[in-house]
Amino acid sequence: MAGWTPAWSCSASPTGARSLRQKSAGFSTVTASGDNRRVAQQQSRRRAPFLGLDSREMILFGLVVALLGSTVGYVLTAWLGSAGVVEGALIAGCAVAVAVFILLLVKPSPMPAKKVSSHASLFFSLYLPAIGLVAIASSSDFARLLPYLFWYYPLLAYSKFNNVGKLGELLERLMIGGPIILLLVYIVAHSEVLEPDLLGIIWAAVVAHTAYIILLDRLASYREALADARARAEEIQRGAETLRQNESRFLKVMHEAGLGLGMIDMDGRVAWANDTVTGWTGQGTIISRPFTEILSDQHRQSWPAQVRLLQGGDIPRIQFEWTVEAQGRRRIIESSFFLARPTGTLPGGIIFISRDITDVRELDAQLRQSQRMDALGRLTGGIAHDFNNLLTVMLGSAEALKHRFGQETEERELAEIIEEAGERGADLVRHLLTFSQKQMLRPQSISAASLVRASILLLKRGLPESIELLTNLDDGDWQILVDPAQFESALLNLTVNARDAMPASGRITITVVALRAKAGESGSVSGDQVVVTVSDTGEGIPPEQLARVFEPFFTTKPAEKGTGLGLSIVYGFVKQSGGDIQIRSKVGEGTDVRMTFPRYCGHI
Ligand SMILES: Nc1ncnc2c1ncn2[C@@H]1O[C@H](COP(=O)(O)OP(=O)(O)OP(=O)(O)O)[C@@H](O)[C@H]1O
Ligand SMILES: [Mg+2]
The missing domain is CATH 3.30.565.10 (Histidine kinase-like ATPase, C-terminal domain)
Structure with missing residues (x-):
């Protein structure tokens, strides 16, 4: 109906969505919100792109960088001769391992990105302390440790956002603890070379390490909150969409049910009504007009008292039959009125459900009429039949009398009058027999x-x-x-x-x-x-x-x-x-x- 916005129509706010969901429970298409949100969170965390890369591309990117890093590292150490045999072998081994991971990702039927990610993360979280310890053992130069310490940080960030569950937690701990352990081992192993300057640098490294972890945590919880908000927004959107569909389905049912449905607000005006009601009244839109305007005088007078009884809880519903005249047609309408108490943001009012019973009443009247005519026909037929027998005797006797008396005698005249009256009676009986459908027909x-x-x-x-x-x-x-x-x-x-x-x-x-x-x-x-x-x-x-x-x-x-x-x-x-x-x-x-x-x- 044009211009009709039901009081309970859609609201975009989260609270609105929650209350709408409750109201649409009858259609039961919205699932439990908690589950929904968890699923959506997981989806959005998995889907959240980083620098526009999906998770597979990101691992590949990380591995390629690692391959380049380890290859360059190996070339440099071999060229400068700054690393021992074991360290050089470990760097070369790292390059080979990374190449294998890359192959696993790009081969014709690649290993799932998630699996490669966790294997690679586990490899690095073990490889880095191992090579760090080798570096400490081979030299007291603190600078030798730095190339390995720095690798922890991109790895830590990568693992935090990509490895979930128990393994993710374990890897996180290994990567947070790894640099600290290496520093401690370095301090213990090379205490003799520790000068105040170096101690200051180590101290600064520890502070930077802690700050980095705090920052990363913040970033992670921000991302989590973002995913949560996105999941919630998606859930609200889905809920609103379901509700919109339910609403349009409900409106369709309402308009096509053949029932007159509507609501009267607390001021006695029609808050909304479907097309059926408008069609009955034939007065255009009745929205916002006093409901009593469409009632007949009799019901208009008793309406306020009835409403008081309804509101007071003395009667569960108002029910009556009334008539409307529109487009030259008189309709008999049967209506029931229920109280709708205000709930939340929805105002209260009186809901009415009506149906056009004109045809039912007409059929009733026709049935009663035909039953009445049947009964009347049987009665008339019975009387006419008996009456006919009497008339036959009367006419026969009048005929006999006529012949007994001579022409133009007074007695004969009387007999002829009896005969004439008898024949008129016989005519009447014939008509009655026709009515009672017992007439002899020649079809x-x-x-x-x-x-x-x-x-x-x-x-x-x-x-x-x-x-x-x-x-x-x-x-x-x-x-x-x-x-x-x-x-x-x-x-x-x-x-x-x-x-x-x-x-x-x-x-x-x-x-x-x-x-x-x-x-x-x-x-x-x-x-x-x-x-x-x-x-x-x-x-x-x-x-x-x-x-x-x-x-x-x-x-x-x-x-x-x-x-x-x-x-x-x-x-x-x-x-x-x-x-x-x-x-x-x-x-x-x-x-x-x-x-x-x-x-x-x-x-x-
Ligand atoms: N075409 C008509 N227009 C108006 N009234 C009618 C018409 N036909 C029937 N009626 C009404 O129905 C009544 C019954 O009709 P019905 O033909 O049965 O009897 P009647 O005409 O009164 O007498 P009868 O037909 O026996 O001479 C009539 O008296 C008249 O009031
Ligand atoms: Mg007639």
Whole structure:
């Protein structure tokens, strides 16, 4: 819905993300935050590039530098002759070992970078003290120790950021302790040459060593914090994304559920509502408008008291049926209202869930009506049957009496009056039997349009000039199975009713259309059908009378003008022919009577 931002929409702050996660628990797509963060931390530590190099390139870079260093070192010591045989061999051995590590990394199926890294680190953490000790043993010159001491520092930094776990810790300790041990060994081994200047240098080296380790630690914890923050940001981003998806899924469900959903704020205004509600009210957006505006008078008056009861906890929900009129359609809505107490940053209000029960109510009414008509039909049929037996006796006796008395006697005249009344009674009984669908029918397979065409003259004869009779007959020559005489009598009944509803002037339209069954449907009534409609532009029928017009003897006409049997006869005939009849009317606009007959494809 345009402009609608739910009060609980996404917030980018960490706290916001946490509370959102709780709210989306129903969709359970966000995993436990602790685990998430650990995984993300590890990922970002592994992924964190150093000088734009990934871990494999970094090891390679380090090893190449080491190879160059040891090769140059070897060449220099050999050239200057400053190192002994063992030291020279160790430097050469180092160059070979480093070359092997490089090969392991670059060969066609290389060893994993992590493995080469830990092997190389272990090698150097053992190699450096070893060669340092050899240097101490071979010379008292402190400068001889320096090339090996310096190697510790890049190695220490490399190992700190790349070797994790127990091995990482061990290597770190070896590299922190290595220079100290070498210095101590040097001091003990060459105490005789220790001059104050040299001691000062050693002292400065120890201070620098300590400062370097502290600095490195700081750097590591900064990197850790950075990784942590990055992991957290990623987690929040993932949470927000999941939440956004959940929210759009929820909104989709909300808008397409066919239910009217919404919330009323504490001031009684609509805070939000889905499109279904807006569609019902037909008043454009109802957001921010007082909710009572869309209620009917009756519910508007009782609304404040009900809300008080709800807020006071006296009732768990407010529930009622109400009607809205929009686009000329009256809908019956069933609504339930629940209290939503404020939580955290979310304001409280009243949530409502509503559904349109117009169709349900209409179906109910139709069912009740057809049950009523069935019961009435059975009753009428029973009475008519017994009455018919009595009339047969009466008519037979009147006939016998007629023959006993001579022509033009008063007795014969009385017998003829009895006979006449008996025949009128028999007519009435026939009508009642038609209504109760017990009439003897002589059905034929015939086109409804042709039947209407054949009846036009007869129908017109009963209509004044002020009433126009139009036809629209297009049944594609589909056949229906009906008694032609009864069909004509039904049309006559309907046009007479239409005529009576248009005392001044008006128009009657008889329409016949062929209605093809929708795909998937079968059976006679829901299959192909022929629909015959008689419409007029008369005064219409008030809703309270509409439900009763098919009842026998229901009439609004004076006694001499109507018996109230016309529509009951039509009803009985249509039903007995396997069809259906419906009447729609609007006061002041007119009435449509729609008869539906199943298409007949057999032969009679
Ligand atoms: N086309 C119509 N327009 C307005 N009201 C109608 C129409 N058709 C039926 N009615 C109402 O329904 C009532 C019942 O109709 P129905 O045909 O059963 O009896 P009737 O016309 O009163 O008498 P009868 O047909 O037996 O002479 C009518 O009295 C009238 O109030
Ligand atoms: Mg009538």
